[in-house]
Amino acid sequence: MLKKLLSIAFIGASLSVYAQQSVLTVEKIMRDPKWMGIAPSGAFWEAGSNKLYFSWNPEAAETTPLYYVTPSDRDPRRIGEPEAQNVIRQYSYDKSRSRIVFERSGDIYLRELKSGEESQLTKTVARESNPRFTPDGRNIVFQQGDDLFSLSLDGREWEQLTHFGRADNTSRRGPAERSGALNEQDSWLQTDQLELFDVLKVRKRQDSIRRVQRDNAGRRPLRLLDIGSDMLSMQQLSPDGRYVTYQLTKRAESNRNTIVPNYVTESGYTEDIASRTKVGNALPVSRSYIYDRQRDTVYMIETKSIPGLKDLPDFWDDYPDKKAKLLEENSDRQVSIGQVSWNEQGTAACVVVTSADNKDRWIMRLDAEKGILHLVDRQRDEAWIAGPGIGRSWGTGNIGWIDESSIYFQSEASGYSHIYTANVRTGEKRQLTEGKWEVSDLQLSADRQHFYFTANKKHPGITHFYRMSVKGGEPTQLTEMDGGNEAVLSPDEKWLAVRYSYSNKPWELYLQENKPGAKAEKITASLTEEFRAYPWREPEVIVFKNRFGDDVYARLYQPATPKPSRPAVVFVHGAGYLQNVHYWWSQYSREYMFHNLLADKGYTVLDIDYTGSAGYGRDHRTGIYRHMGGKDLTDQVDGVKLLVEKYGVNPKNIGIYGGSYGGFITLMAMFNEPDVFAAGAALRSVTDWAHYNHGYTANILNEPSDDPIAYKRSSPIYFAEGLKGHLLMCHGMVDVNVHFQDIVRVSQRLIELGKDNWELAVYPVEDHGFVEPSSWTDEYKRILKLFEERLNN
Structure with missing residues (x-):
C-alpha cells in the first residue's frame, strides 16, 4: 500500500512539475530565444566533396559555431574558428568541374578537387574578388579594385584588362x-x-x-574608361574576352535624407542616425556600356528599341490633365539594365531590363558588337512586377542558359510564377510548369538536363523539392515530409540537405539521397527539454471566401475552454507580401507562442494571409494596388464574420494586433472599422505611406505627387477621427525602417481630435525589429493587458 501511495505521490509530483513547466507566461515566451533551442541554418556543401556544413548552436553559446556531417558520417562535428575561416563558401568551377577558384582573405586561390591541393594565385595588399575560369580553363579572370584582370595558369602572368578612372581626376580635386x-x-x-x-x-x-x-599615341596605353563622378558597377568580361560590360549610375543629389535621433547613447549626447530618403524622391539614373577591346571603343547600350517605352500606366486615367501633358511630352520611361548573362560559348548574351515605375520587365538579347537589344520576352503588370524568382526593380530574378541558344526564366504571365524557356534567336517560348501554384529557388543541373526547384504544388502552405526535365513534363517530387522543405543539392547531385519544419516543430536538418521516396534522416536535435514540455498547438489551416469570392487562407487557434465572454484576437502578419499561413514553423515564433498563451486563456485566435500575401499568385499579390487598407482590411473583417457565424465568437469582443504592415492594418481597422474591433495593438506601424521608403511603396501606390488619391486612401493618419475602441501603439525610437516620426505624427493627430482612448509605449533602444527581451516582454504584457481588460465584457 505504501509502495502504491509513493508511486501515486511520485506521479502527482511529476505531473505537478510538468504542469508548472507547461504554463505559458509572457515573461517566459519573450526571453532570449535560446531558451527554445537554436535551429540549424545556412547549410552549404563543400565544393568537390560530400561534406555538408551548417551553423548550429546546441550549447547556446554566445556565438554560433560551424558544424559538418558527411553522408557516411552523420554525427555533427564542430569545427574551430581558424578552420571555419578556411571553409570555402563561394567558388567557381572550371568546365570539367575538376578545379575550383575562389577568394580567401582578399587573395585568389586554386584547388584541385581530386587531390585537394591548393595554390595561392595572388598575394597583394589590394583585394582581389569574383574569380572565374575562362572557357578554355587556361586563365582566371578576377576583379581588383574597379578593374578586371586576367591571370594565366601556365606562366602566372597578369594582364590588366580595364582601366576605369576619372579623366579629370575629380576624385582628388576640390x-x-x-x-x-x-x-x-x-x-x-x-x-x-x-x-x-x-x-x-x-x-x-x-x-x-x-x-x-x-x-602619347605611339605608346597606346590601356584605354581610360572614364566614369566621371558616377558610381561604377557590374564590371564583366565576356567569355571570349572581347567585351567588357559595365554600368554607371548617377546619384540623385537633390534628395534629402531623413534623420533618426538616438537618445540612449554611450556619449550621453543625442546622436543622429542618417537614414533613408522618402518615397517619391529622385531616383539614381543608370546607363550600361560596352567596351569592345578588339576595336578599342566604348559605346552605350541603346534602349530606344525596347518596345513600350512610352506606354503610360493606367492609373494616369484618374488624372486626365497630367496624362494629357505626359502624352504631349511623349518621353521614354526610365529603365535600368541588369547584369549581362552570356552563354557558355560567348556567342550570345541576354539582359533583364526593368522600368523605373516597375510596370515592365523585358528580357532582351544583346547584340554586343552593335550595342542594341532585341526582344525575347516582355512581362507587363499594371500593378507592379514581382513574384518568386522574378525579382523586383533591383534584381533580375532566375534566368540562365540551357544551351547556346535557349534560356530559362520565371514569369507570372499565367497568374502564377512558373518556368519558361525561350530561344533567343527565333523568339520561340514555352511554358514548362502550370497550375495554381508557384515555383521558387529554381536551379539548373550540372549537365543542363534537369531543373531543380521548390514549389507549393501540393498545397499553398506546403513546400516540396522537385526535379523536372528541361524539356518539361510532370515534376518529380523528391522530398516526402509535408511541411516546409528547404533543400540544398550536393555538388555531385547525389544528396539533399533538407532543412525541414512543421507548424508546431521548429527547423531541423535532415539528409537524404536525391531520389524520390528516399528516407530523410534527421541530423540535428535542437529543442530544449523546457520547450518540449509544452504541448504546442498545431493551428488548423482553414480557407474561407472573402466578399469578392476569393479564397483566403488562415490559421485558427481554438481554446479548449473559451472564456465566458467568448473573445477573439485577429493577428495581422507584417511585410505585406509575406506568407504566414502554412504548415512550417513560423518566422513569427514569439507571436505563435503568444497565440498558444491566448488560446490557453480562452481566446480564439485567427491569423490571416490577407490579400497582398505571398504564396497565392499574382492576383492575390497585387490586390492591394493603389489601396493598402482596402482588400487586405476587408479580409480581416470577413474573417471576423466567419468567427462569429461559425465559431461562436462574441462580435463585441474582437481584438486585432500586428507589427509593421500588421500595425498599419491595425490602425486602419481601428479607424475605419470601429464597430468590428473593440481593441487593437499597433506595433511599429506605418501611419502615412508618403513617409515610407521608395522601393517598397512606389510599387504599390506609385509616387505621392503622381498619385495622391492612392496615398490619401491608404494612410491611417487621414482616418484617425474614426477611432472608437481602445488603441495601444508601440514603437522603437531608433527605428530606421518605419521612423518614430510616423507614430509621433499620428499621436499629434489624435491629440488634436480630442481622442483619449489611446496610449503610446515607446522603446528608446529598439530599432524596427526588437532585440532586447525586456522590450519584447514589456510590449506583449501591454498587449495582453489591453485584451484582458477590453475583450471580456
Whole structure:
C-alpha cells in the first residue's frame, strides 16, 4: 500500500512539475530565444566533396559555431574558428568541374578537387574578388579594385584588362577646381598645400605623367574608361574576352535624407542616425556600356528599341490633365539594365531590363558588337512586377542558359510564377510548369538536363523539392515530409540537405539521397527539454471566401475552454507580401507562442494571409494596388464574420494586433472599422505611406505627387477621427525602417481630435525589429493587458 501511495505521490509530483513547466507566461515566451533551442541554418556543401556544413548552436553559446556531417558520417562535428575561416563558401568551377577558384582573405586561390591541393594565385595588399575560369580553363579572370584582370595558369602572368578612372581626376580635386573657378584665396591655398605636403607634389607629378602617357599615341596605353563622378558597377568580361560590360549610375543629389535621433547613447549626447530618403524622391539614373577591346571603343547600350517605352500606366486615367501633358511630352520611361548573362560559348548574351515605375520587365538579347537589344520576352503588370524568382526593380530574378541558344526564366504571365524557356534567336517560348501554384529557388543541373526547384504544388502552405526535365513534363517530387522543405543539392547531385519544419516543430536538418521516396534522416536535435514540455498547438489551416469570392487562407487557434465572454484576437502578419499561413514553423515564433498563451486563456485566435500575401499568385499579390487598407482590411473583417457565424465568437469582443504592415492594418481597422474591433495593438506601424521608403511603396501606390488619391486612401493618419475602441501603439525610437516620426505624427493627430482612448509605449533602444527581451516582454504584457481588460465584457 505504501509502495502504491509513493508511486501515486511520485506521479502527482511529476505531473505537478510538468504542469508548472507547461504554463505559458509572457515573461517566459519573450526571453532570449535560446531558451527554445537554436535551429540549424545556412547549410552549404563543400565544393568537390560530400561534406555538408551548417551553423548550429546546441550549447547556446554566445556565438554560433560551424558544424559538418558527411553522408557516411552523420554525427555533427564542430569545427574551430581558424578552420571555419578556411571553409570555402563561394567558388567557381572550371568546365570539367575538376578545379575550383575562389577568394580567401582578399587573395585568389586554386584547388584541385581530386587531390585537394591548393595554390595561392595572388598575394597583394589590394583585394582581389569574383574569380572565374575562362572557357578554355587556361586563365582566371578576377576583379581588383574597379578593374578586371586576367591571370594565366601556365606562366602566372597578369594582364590588366580595364582601366576605369576619372579623366579629370575629380576624385582628388576640390569643388572650386572641378568647376574651373579658382579665386585668389583658392589659388593661394592650393600653392600653400603643394609647398607643405610632399605627397601632393608627388601625386601632381604622377597625374602629369599619366596625362602625357594618355596623350602619347605611339605608346597606346590601356584605354581610360572614364566614369566621371558616377558610381561604377557590374564590371564583366565576356567569355571570349572581347567585351567588357559595365554600368554607371548617377546619384540623385537633390534628395534629402531623413534623420533618426538616438537618445540612449554611450556619449550621453543625442546622436543622429542618417537614414533613408522618402518615397517619391529622385531616383539614381543608370546607363550600361560596352567596351569592345578588339576595336578599342566604348559605346552605350541603346534602349530606344525596347518596345513600350512610352506606354503610360493606367492609373494616369484618374488624372486626365497630367496624362494629357505626359502624352504631349511623349518621353521614354526610365529603365535600368541588369547584369549581362552570356552563354557558355560567348556567342550570345541576354539582359533583364526593368522600368523605373516597375510596370515592365523585358528580357532582351544583346547584340554586343552593335550595342542594341532585341526582344525575347516582355512581362507587363499594371500593378507592379514581382513574384518568386522574378525579382523586383533591383534584381533580375532566375534566368540562365540551357544551351547556346535557349534560356530559362520565371514569369507570372499565367497568374502564377512558373518556368519558361525561350530561344533567343527565333523568339520561340514555352511554358514548362502550370497550375495554381508557384515555383521558387529554381536551379539548373550540372549537365543542363534537369531543373531543380521548390514549389507549393501540393498545397499553398506546403513546400516540396522537385526535379523536372528541361524539356518539361510532370515534376518529380523528391522530398516526402509535408511541411516546409528547404533543400540544398550536393555538388555531385547525389544528396539533399533538407532543412525541414512543421507548424508546431521548429527547423531541423535532415539528409537524404536525391531520389524520390528516399528516407530523410534527421541530423540535428535542437529543442530544449523546457520547450518540449509544452504541448504546442498545431493551428488548423482553414480557407474561407472573402466578399469578392476569393479564397483566403488562415490559421485558427481554438481554446479548449473559451472564456465566458467568448473573445477573439485577429493577428495581422507584417511585410505585406509575406506568407504566414502554412504548415512550417513560423518566422513569427514569439507571436505563435503568444497565440498558444491566448488560446490557453480562452481566446480564439485567427491569423490571416490577407490579400497582398505571398504564396497565392499574382492576383492575390497585387490586390492591394493603389489601396493598402482596402482588400487586405476587408479580409480581416470577413474573417471576423466567419468567427462569429461559425465559431461562436462574441462580435463585441474582437481584438486585432500586428507589427509593421500588421500595425498599419491595425490602425486602419481601428479607424475605419470601429464597430468590428473593440481593441487593437499597433506595433511599429506605418501611419502615412508618403513617409515610407521608395522601393517598397512606389510599387504599390506609385509616387505621392503622381498619385495622391492612392496615398490619401491608404494612410491611417487621414482616418484617425474614426477611432472608437481602445488603441495601444508601440514603437522603437531608433527605428530606421518605419521612423518614430510616423507614430509621433499620428499621436499629434489624435491629440488634436480630442481622442483619449489611446496610449503610446515607446522603446528608446529598439530599432524596427526588437532585440532586447525586456522590450519584447514589456510590449506583449501591454498587449495582453489591453485584451484582458477590453475583450471580456
